[in-house]
Amino acid sequence: MQTIVSGAVTGPVRVRLAPSPTGTLHIGTARTAVFNWLFAKRHGGQFLLRIEDTDKERSQEAYTVNILDGLQWLGLQWDGEPVIQSSRLAEHQAAIKQLLASGHAYRCYATEAELEAMREAQKASHQAPRYDNRHRQLSAEQEQAFIAEGRQATVRFRIDDGASITWTDLVRGEMSWAGADLGGDMVIARRAAADQIGDPLYNLVVVVDDAAMAISHVIRGEDHIANTAKQLLLYQALGLPIPQFAHTPLILNKEGKKLSKRDGVTSVSDFRELGYAASALANYMTLLGWSAPEGMGERFSLEQAASVFDFERVNKAGARFDWDKLNWLNGQVLHELSPAALESQLQPLWVQAGYPLESHTGDWLQQLCTLIGPSLTLLADGVDQAQPFFQRPDLGADALAQLDQPSARDALAALLALLPTAELSADSAKALLAQACEAAGVKKGLLMKSLRAALLGKMQGPDLIDSWLLLHASGEDRLRLERCLG
Ligand code: GLU
Numbered sequence: 001m002q003t004i005v006s007g008a009v010t011g012p013v014r015v016r017l018a019p020s021p022t023g024t025l026h027i028g029t030a031r032t033a034v035f036n037w038l039f040a041k042r043h044g045g046q047f048l049l050r051i052e053d054t055d056k057e058r059s060q061e062a063y064t065v066n067i068l069d070g071l072q073w074l075g076l077q078w079d080g081e082p083v084i085q086s087s088r089l090a091e092h093q094a095a096i097k098q099l100l101a102s103g104h105a106y107r108c109y110a111t112e113a114e115l116e117a118m119r120e121a122q123k124a125s126h127q128a129p130r131y132d133n134r135h136r137q138l139s140a141e142q143e144q145a146f147i148a149e150g151r152q153a154t155v156r157f158r159i160d161d162g163a164s165i166t167w168t169d170l171v172r173g174e175m176s177w178a179g180a181d182l183g184g185d186m187v188i189a190r191r192a193a194a195d196q197i198g199d200p201l202y203n204l205v206v207v208v209d210d211a212a213m214a215i216s217h218v219i220r221g222e223d224h225i226a227n228t229a230k231q232l233l234l235y236q237a238l239g240l241p242i243p244q245f246a247h248t249p250l251i252l253n254k255e256g257k258k259l260s261k262r263d264g265v266t267s268v269s270d271f272r273e274l275g276y277a278a279s280a281l282a283n284y285m286t287l288l289g290w291s292a293p294e295g296m297g298e299r300f301s302l303e304q305a306a307s308v309f310d311f312e313r314v315n316k317a318g319a320r321f322d323w324d325k326l327n328w329l330n331g332q333v334l335h336e337l338s339p340a341a342l343e344s345q346l347q348p349l350w351v352q353a354g355y356p357l358e359s360h361t362g363d364w365l366q367q368l369c370t371l372i373g374p375s376l377t378l379l380a381d382g383v384d385q386a387q388p389f390f391q392r393p394d395l396g397a398d399a400l401a402q403l404d405q406p407s408a409r410d411a412l413a414a415l416l417a418l419l420p421t422a423e424l425s426a427d428s429a430k431a432l433l434a435q436a437c438e439a440a441g442v443k444k445g446l447l448m449k450s451l452r453a454a455l456l457g458k459m460q461g462p463d464l465i466d467s468w469l470l471l472h473a474s475g476e477d478r479l480r481l482e483r484c485l486g
Pocket of ligand 1: 017018020052206219220224
């Protein structure tokens with residue numbers, strides 16, 4: 001029996017993200033990136049990037065661009081140039097040659113049809129599907145006969161059923177796999193004709209590249225646990241130093257199933273388009289599976305999280321995606337912005353919406369931001385909420401009902417009669433309201449509600465006095481009152 005134990009790492013911390021450019025940057029990959037980045041920063045290490053583009057049919061340059069953009073947008077800057085996996089074919093093939101030469105690997109000539117028949121037979125006798133290692137000991141004559149038939153070969157790596165593979169996972173603790181549970185000898189290269197090495201596959205290239213990049217800690221999703229067991233065997237066979245492993249919990253949807261494309265919004269670029277702030281999304285992803293130490297709260301920057309990040313506080317259980325928490329965090333980020341910063345973020349959206357920004361001078365736009373800022377969840381909410389200040393709104397049913405209350409229009413008429421053209425302050429506006437109530441013989445509540453209906457066209461909205469002051473500054477209050485009384 002052969003036992004593999006992952007080694008302890010000494011030396012600098014070097015971690016990597018190894019995305020495949022076969023799709024846009026998925027939230028799960030981005031969360032893996034966050035944990036890698038936090039761990040590297042915590043230990044003064046390096047966060048490296050490797051683009052795993054060996055699947056030529058499914059890899060696209062546009063996806064690589066999307067992944068790099070998304071990481072940068074989130075503030076997850078990597079160290080050095082990204083390693084492009086396809087450029088390292090010679091190293092991958094050299095490793096396969098080494099494994100063939102040392103007897104750890106061999107060519108298998110089984111056809112797809114034969115493998116399918118084998119799996120069917122296993123199914124029929126209620127066995128787990130696995131390769132039955134049938135070409136492990138081919139004689140030279142048998143090989144020649146297969147080659148003469150024109151069969152393609154794969155290269156397979158021997159996995160002894162009796163092997164026991166153990167490692168101490170930084171998240172999950174002691175892990176152990178039996179060689180017999182790894183599905184038989186594993187394919188490490190496809191299309192390997194007798195004199196060629198063929199196309200190296202995932203487990204082999206990851207090991208060769210992680211070793212070449214001197215990766216100290218492999219931090220990735222728990223869906224890679226079985227790969228880790230196979231990769232540990234490869235490290236040993238190739239005589240390469242073994243890194244530490246940390247398998248992070250999956251991200252789950254509301255129903256507790258693995259978050260997938262079917263759940264709709266799953267790419268970082270989708271969240272960006274929906275108007276989420278990068279710092280809110282990065283903050284949220286940090287909390288997806290990691291809990292901050294007591295007293296730190298849940299709103300923090302990546303740098304703050306990095307100063308305390310460790311794997312002890314990473315959960316083993318899957319992390320449920322919680323939109324309410326993400327929205328809350330996004331609101332927090334927006335509420336922390338100064339009115340000037342919020343204005344500069346909202347301006348392009350307002351221009352896009354066709355609002356007449358040029359007709360508002362001085363600090364009117366900033367005052368509008370001060371007014372609506374506290375109620376924003378997404379930046380895009382600032383378009384809807386600003387609308388009644390830029391464009392005269394229609395009167396909604398609830399506003400019309402309010403205006404039809406007894407004495408409502410009399411109260412507004414009294415206010416209109418008193419309305420100065422000069423600037424109003426909060427105090428003078430409140431004094432005007434009191435005077436108008438007295439003149440019309442109505443309660444303050446009635447006038448306040450009716451004024452809101454007349455000015456904003458609906459019964460909900462931001463602070464009434466501040467809203468009125470803004471509309472007064474643009475001369476709109478008079479026009480809107482006149483509209484209701486005309
Ligand atoms: N390209 C693999 C993936 O995207 C990388 C897995 C790993 O980190 O080793 O799942």
